[in-house]
Amino acid sequence: MNILDAETKVADLVTHRPSLSRLMDRLGIDYCCHGRRSLSAACADKALDVKAVLEQIAQSLEDPAEKTLQDLNLTQLVEHIVSLHHDYLRECLPLLSRQVERVAAVHGSSHPELIEVRRIFHAFSSEMLEHMAKEEQILFPAICRLERDGHTQVPLQRIIGVMETEHGQSGDALAQLRELTRGYAPPEGACTTYRSMLSGLAELEEDTHLHVHAENHILFPRALQLAT
Ligand SMILES: [Fe+2]
Numbered sequence: 001m002n003i004l005d006a007e008t009k010v011a012d013l014v015t016h017r018p019s020l021s022r023l024m025d026r027l028g029i030d031y032c033c034h035g036r037r038s039l040s041a042a043c044a045d046k047a048l049d050v051k052a053v054l055e056q057i058a059q060s061l062e063d064p065a066e067k068t069l070q071d072l073n074l075t076q077l078v079e080h081i082v083s084l085h086h087d088y089l090r091e092c093l094p095l096l097s098r099q100v101e102r103v104a105a106v107h108g109s110s111h112p113e114l115i116e117v118r119r120i121f122h123a124f125s126s127e128m129l130e131h132m133a134k135e136e137q138i139l140f141p142a143i144c145r146l147e148r149d150g151h152t153q154v155p156l157q158r159i160i161g162v163m164e165t166e167h168g169q170s171g172d173a174l175a176q177l178r179e180l181t182r183g184y185a186p187p188e189g190a191c192t193t194y195r196s197m198l199s200g201l202a203e204l205e206e207d208t209h210l211h212v213h214a215e216n217h218i219l220f221p222r223a224l225q226l227a228t
C-alpha cells in the first residue's frame, strides 16, 4: 500500500497485508471489531509506541506482495469464508467444548476462573453457530444473488448491521477469555488437556479475528457498495 502513517486504519493494514494480522494479535491490537480506528488510536489504547509499531509494519511491507482477499469476487469470498472459517468452527467447537468441560471439572476448584471460562466459551460457541447459520442461510445467498443477478429482496443493510453487532459480542467474549487465561498462558503444572485447551482457545481467537475482519471490512462493505 502507498500510504502508511499513524492515521492509517488498522483494518486497512491487514486487508492489504494479511500477514500483519499476526503482528496485530501479538501486540494485542484489535483489527477486526475495532479495526476502523487509526493505528495511533489503537496504539494509544494499548500504551504502545506508535513509531516503533510503524517501523515493524514497514519492515513487513518490504516482503514480497501477498495475495489478498480483495482479489476474489464476492461469491468466491463467501466460499472462502465458509470453507476456511465456518468449517473450522464447526470442527473445532465440539472438540474444544469437551476440553473446556473436562478442564473446568478437574481444575475448577484450584483455578476458579475456569468456571467463568466455561460459561463464556459455551455462550460464544452457541451464539457463533447460530450466527453462521444466519449468514449461510440468508445473508450469503443474498450477496451471491446480488452479484449474479444485480438485485436481492433481502434487506442487506439491516442484516449486516445485526451481524456486525454479533461480531462485536463475539470479540468481547474472546477478549474476556484472553484476560481470564492471562493470554492463554498455562499455569505451572498444567496437565496436557489444560494446555491443549489453552492452545485451542488461542487458535480460536486468531481464526475468529481473521474471519470477522474478512466479513466486516471486505465482504460487507463491498456487498453494500454493490447494492447501492
Ligand atoms: Fe462468518
Ligand SMILES: [Fe+2]
Pocket: 131, 135, 163, 167, 212, 215
Ligand atoms: Fe459473521
